[in-house]
Every structure is written in C-alpha cells, then in structure tokens.
Amino acid sequence: MSKSLPKITIAIDGFSSTGKSTVAKQLAKELGYVYVDTGAMYRAITFYALKNKLIDTNNFDKVGLINSLKRIFLQFRYNKELGFAEMFLNEKNIEKEIRSIEVSNFVSPVAAIPEVRKYLVEQQREMGKEKGVVMDGRDIGSVVFPDAELKIFLTADAKIRAERRLLEMQEKNQKADFETIYNNLMERDEIDSNRADSPLVKVKDAIVIDASYINKEEQFNKVLSLAHKAIIGHV
Ligand code: DC
Numbered sequence: 001m002s003k004s005l006p007k008i009t010i011a012i013d014g015f016s017s018t019g020k021s022t023v024a025k026q027l028a029k030e031l032g033y034v035y036v037d038t039g040a041m042y043r044a045i046t047f048y049a050l051k052n053k054l055i056d057t058n059n060f061d062k063v064g065l066i067n068s069l070k071r072i073f074l075q076f077r078y079n080k081e082l083g084f085a086e087m088f089l090n091e092k093n094i095e096k097e098i099r100s101i102e103v104s105n106f107v108s109p110v111a112a113i114p115e116v117r118k119y120l121v122e123q124q125r126e127m128g129k130e131k132g133v134v135m136d137g138r139d140i141g142s143v144v145f146p147d148a149e150l151k152i153f154l155t156a157d158a159k160i161r162a163e164r165r166l167l168e169m170q171e172k173n174q175k176a177d178f179e180t181i182y183n184n185l186m187e188r189d190e191i192d193s194n195r196a197d198s199p200l201v202k203v204k205d206a207i208v209i210d211a212s213y214i215n216k217e218e219q220f221n222k223v224l225s226l227a228h229k230a231i232i233g234h235v
Pocket of ligand 1 (some may be wrong): 016017038040042043054107111112129136138139140188192225
C-alpha cells in the first residue's frame, strides 16, 4: 500500500489462542505499522509477581503487586533477526519466560486488577497515539482505542484452539499436554469475560472472524482485506 495513505488504528480482540498475535504481527509487517502485543504486558507483570512471590496457588498479595507497579518498567525491543519485538522487564529479556504455562495459569487474576489495567492501558495509548498501529488483546476496541477505525473480534472452537496451542508448544519443545492447555484456556476465557473491569466483549462495531475452520493464511487474507477497506475508507 502507498505510504501516502492515512494511517489508522487496528484493534484485534478475542479469546485466547485464536491466532490474534500471529495475524496481528503479520498484518503490522505488511502495512508497515507498529505491532503491540498487550497480552505480553499482562504476562510480564504476572512474571514479576511470580518471581517476587506475590502470587502462588494459595495466595495473591494484590496490594503488594499494586505497590510494586512503580518498580516495573516494561519495554518492547525489536529483534531484527526474529522480525518482532521482544518483551523486556527492567532491562531483562523475558520473552521466553512469559509464554510458560505457569505464567498462563496466573495471568487472568493479575489482569483483573484495575490498577494493573490502568497502568498498562496508559502505556498502550501512548504507544498507539500516532496511529499506524495494530494492537491485540481483550479490551483494545472497547477501552484502549474505542475510536479505532478497524475492530476485529477473533473467535474459534475451544477444542481446536487447545489443539493448535499444544502443537505450537510442542514445536518449541515446551512441556505441555492437551488437558492442561484446554483447562487453562477455559479458565482464562471465563475470568477474562466476567471480570468487572474491562471484560472481554465483542463491541458492536467489531467484525467477527471465526477461525475454527480456516487456516492461518485464510485468516490473514481476511484481516488484510478488511484493513485495506478500512484504510481506503479513511482517505
Ligand atoms: O493474549 P494473551 O493470551 O497473551 O493474554 C494473556 C492474558 O492477559 C489473557 O488471559 C487476558 C489478559 N489480557 C487482558 O486482560 N487484556 C489485554 N488487552 C490483553 C491480555
């Protein structure tokens, strides 16, 4: 697409493991936009909470975590070789650690804390203020950028999502089994959709894509075509 076309904001929300980040990353690359994986930011805070023993199976020191926010400095740093930005927490690369099943198990309660959301939403708005951004998460079209020119809501059958996630983890040699992944997805969807602050919802101006029976390429083509239409619509 020509560089003279106006830059828009693209919000991609949806359930866990629907391929949001893969498609968002690819779309940003194709359009020459910035990609922001907001899930990575909630995962980074969760990693910090686990490392500092603020959360485990029996306890969650919410006040301790809220008081620690001022000591949590998050940054995305672009890795040329990998072709995407990696998450840094207080100058340390934690891209691999935040994808573990342990972090996945604790991220939803952390993401339900209003102070954590406020802290991260401010940073997300700052990152997208110049437009030309593809941001994926749960509340991008509803809270972070309610005026986004294009809002996409991704969904897919839960069993298919768990199978895809299992394959992905196996390819990366990460320990995983179907049952654990499926239960984790179900639990996260439940907490993410029912929390009081910024729950996952399909806003009325979002376009729904069901990714159950389409492959990654078809999913990308659908999203790209919607993006082209939205960009042209804003000339
Ligand atoms: O996209 P993901 O699976 O990496 O996100 C991890 C968790 O973070 C997810 O279960 C809910 C939370 N999240 C959120 O509450 N709001 C966002 N904008 C992004 C993620």
